[in-house]
Amino acid sequence: MKRSQTFLLGLIGVFAALAFIIVLPFVEYVVLAALLAYVLHPVHRRLEARLGETTAAVALIVGTLLAIVAPLLYVISVFVADLRSIARGGSGLNVAVVETQILEATGIEVDLAEILTSSAQQIFTVLFGGVGGVVATTLKIGMGIAVMVFLLYYLLLEGEAFVVWFYDLVPLPDHVTDRLLEKLDATTWGVVVGHISVAVAQALLAGVGLWVAGVPDASFWTFIMIILSLLPLIGAFMVWGPAAAYLVVVGDVGSGVLLALYGLIVVSLFDNYARPIVIDRRAHINPGVLLLGVVGGIYAVGFTGVFVGPIVIGVLVAAMETYRTEFDAV
Template structure:
C-alpha cells in the first residue's frame, strides 16, 4: 500500500508541476513553438558544425543566421509596404478639397448649415483621444513581443546547443523499446519534413511567384499582397487565387486589359502548375499527407495554436497517424513484453 501511495503522490506532483509549467509557457506559446520549429530545421546543420567547432559556437552561429533570415526579409517587406503607403498618400492632393463648395452643396441639399473645419477638428480630437487611451495597450503588446522574441532566441540557442542531450533524455524517459522509438521518431520526422517541404515551402514559392506577377503588372501594395498569398497558399483549395483573381479584375476596371490578361495567364500557368512540378520534387521523398489532413490541420491549428497552428496543426494530425502506424506494427509484441526496452 505504501508503494502505491508513493507512486500516487509522485504522479500528483508531476501533474501539479506540469500544470504550473503550462501556465508559465502559455503566454509565450507562439514564440516557444516558433523556436522549436526553427531548431528542428537547423538541427542537422548544428550536427554538421559540431564536427568542426564546439557546440556553443555552432549554436551561436546558427542563431545569428536564423535572426538574419527572419529580420532581413521582414525589414524588406515592411519597407516595401511603407513605400507603397507613402506613394498612396502623395497622390492625395489635399488642396483640391474645396471645403467651402462642399459646405454649400450640403446646405443646398439638406438645408442645414455645416461647419466642416470644426467637424473635422472634433473628429481628429476624438481620434487622438482614442489613440491616447489605447497607447497603454500598444505599449504592452510591443513589450510582450520584444520579450517573446528574446525568449525565442534564447530557447533556440539552447535547443541547438543541448539538442542531443534533450533527445537522449526523452529516449530514456519514454517507456518503449528502442526499436519502437526509432520507428516512431522516423515516422514523425517524415511527417515534419512533409509538412515543411510539401506544405510550407511550396506555399512560400507559390506566394512569391504570384507576388512577382502582381509586381510586374503594377498592382499596388504588391509586397503586402505577396505575404497574404503565402499565408493563403498554406490552405489547400484556396491558395493565392483569392488575391490574384481580384487583382485581374482590378486591372480590367482601371482599363489595363493587356496587363489583366497577362497576369491571368501567368498565374494560371506559372503559379497554378508550380504545385504539380514542385510537389513530386519536394514531397515524394517524405511521407505524403492527404489534402484533407492538411486543410483540417491548418484551419483547426489556427484556432488551437494561433499563427503557429498553420504548421503545427497538420503535424499534430500527422503525428497521430504515425502513432497509430507504430501501434499497429508493435502493439502485440509490447503486450507480450510489458516494460521491456
C-alpha cells in the same frame, strides 16, 4: 499502485499543469525554436568540426536572425500597415468601377468597400486583438524572439542529449519509439520543408506578379496567398485570379491578361512540379488537413500559428498512426 507512486504521479501532474500555464504564452516560440533546431542540426554538426560547438551555434543563430527573422519582421510590419489601411477604407482598389460593372451585369448592388473594410477589421482583430493590441503584440513578439533564441542555442548544443533522454523517459519498446520518431521526422519535414516552403515560394511568385501588374497592397495579398497556397489545386489562384479579373474590369486589360498568363504558366506549374519534388513522400500529409492547422493555428496563437498549427496536427496524426500499427491488434 503504491501510495508513493500515486503521490509522485499526482505531483508530476500538478507541476506539469503549472509548467504548461507558464509556457503557454510563448508556446509558439518554443515550437519555433524546436523546429529551427531540427532544421539547423545537420548544419551545426558540420560547422562544429571547424568552429567548435559553441561558436557554430552562435554563428547559426546570428545567420538565422539575419536571414529569416529580420525579413519576416519587416514583412509583418508591412502587412500590418496594409491591413490597417484597408480596415480604414484605404484599399487602393477602384471599387466604384467594379461595383458599377457588377450592377450592370447582374442588377445587384454590392458594397465592396464595406466588405473589404469589415473583412480587414475582422482579420486584424483575430491576429492582433484590435488596434490597441498592436503594441502588446509587438512586445510579446520581442520577448518571444528572445525566448526562441535562448532555447535554440541550448537545443543546438543539447539536442542529441534530449533525444537520448526522450528514449529513456518514454515507456515504449525501442522499436516502437524508433517508428514513432521516424513518423515524426517525416511529418515535420513534410510540413516545414514541404507544404509550407512550397506555399511560401508559390505565394512570393504570385506576389511578384501582383506587384508588377500594379495591384494595390500586393504584400497584403501575398500574405493571404501563403495561407491559401496550402489548398490543393486552387490555392493562390483565389487571389491572383480575381486580381487579374479586377485589372480587366477597371480597364487595364493588358496587365490583367499578362497576370493571368503568369499565374497559369509560372505559379500553377511551380506548385504542380515543386510539391512532389520537395515533399518527402513518406509523410503523406493531406493539404486540406494542413490548411485547417494553419487557420486554427493563426486563430489560436497568432501569426506563428502558420507553422505551429500544422505541426501539432501532424504530430497527433503520427502518434495515432503509430498506436494503430503497433497496439491496435494487441
